[in-house]
Amino acid sequence: MRFPNRKEAGQELALRLMEWAADGDLPDPVVLALPRGGVPVAVQIARALSAPLDVLVVRKIGLPGRPEAGIGAIVGDDPPLFDTRALEMLGLSEDRLVPDVERERAELHRRNLLYRGDRPAPDIKDRTVIVVDDGLATGATARAALRYLRRLGPARLILAVPVGAPESCAEMRSEADDVVCLYQPPDFQAVGLWYEDFDQVSDEEVIGTLREH
Template sequence: MVDSNRHPVRFADREDAGKRLGEALRERDLGIDIVLAIPRGGLPLGRAVADALAVPLDVAVAQKMGAPGNPEFAIGAVAADGSVWLNDEAIDGRGVSREYVERMREETAAAARRKEATYRGSRSPLELRGKRACLVDDGVATGATVRACIERVRGDDPDSIVLAVPVGSPRTVAELESLVDEVVCLETPSSFRAVGQFYERFDQVSDEEAQSYLAE
């Protein structure tokens, strides 16, 4: 992890960030066997990282669970296999009922499964058991979807899990270090407010574009 009290680097776009991240991972020589990108924003980076390491690329899919009346506020996240991370502090603080949480968990898991099927198509998921897996996204703010994806990947019994992102909230990155074997984060600026502020171009990635990275 890089502690960026200096002026942080801005990435031209996700492909540029992926190339820099791939170089950093290659220099560390972590013996990574497979790259798992978190759609949609993680796929352009995942493609660049997988190419830099000459390893296969697959997806790890999770979706945020929104709070009652405020779907943009994440009270947790659920992966395609049902693996869940819950923000208990937010749930308790907002008085969210357990019935709501369970209903949203089921609905969100179903949505994540549909998204995973859309991206992967007829391709079978890659085997992770005994492999050294690298989970990649375009950045971490609260880290909700990343946490659910970590649980998803851990359930497939890999030998180790590396989380690799170009930029992240210092607090969130520090919290995530306890959940994986290693975190590689190029920038952890004290000025962090949102992932997009560290990209010159941060357009939304379409489903079609995301799928094209897996097909390469």
């Protein structure tokens, strides 16, 4: 199974969540996309639920020389959240990754300003919060996002992704109240393998989607 693109993946996720909404299980929802790839998925859910859409900028901390391999993540001005087991296995210290953290922190602030300007973040206290991305690989960014949001007091915290690694989906069940993942292939490897069209989402597309919605 492969999704044609992020839009259609979002529409399939929306159908699943609309079933919950019809049963009254999603009161006062707000949809938060993890940009950039999560935005075209999340907007389909927000439209289907007639819910507000916003973004939560999270930056992955990658291995030195292998930025695509996530070993941690940062949200806002929070300290980085690392996979300590992986650090130990690789013989890496958090101090060794300080330059990487500083670089990603600067990019995080750049994107926050670009996407949100001076618009305040939504108040999620006592609301149903649906966190959306285009897939779940190591779970580093999703874990950081969920822990950050949990402290803000949502009534219910849901992670929704079209596809994910089975072990990562299982781990996220201790971070979110519910995890919705349509497809968990045992030979997962990478998110992009499960999309026919996995072109990079641009900043302009993120800004346009937020403005339109």
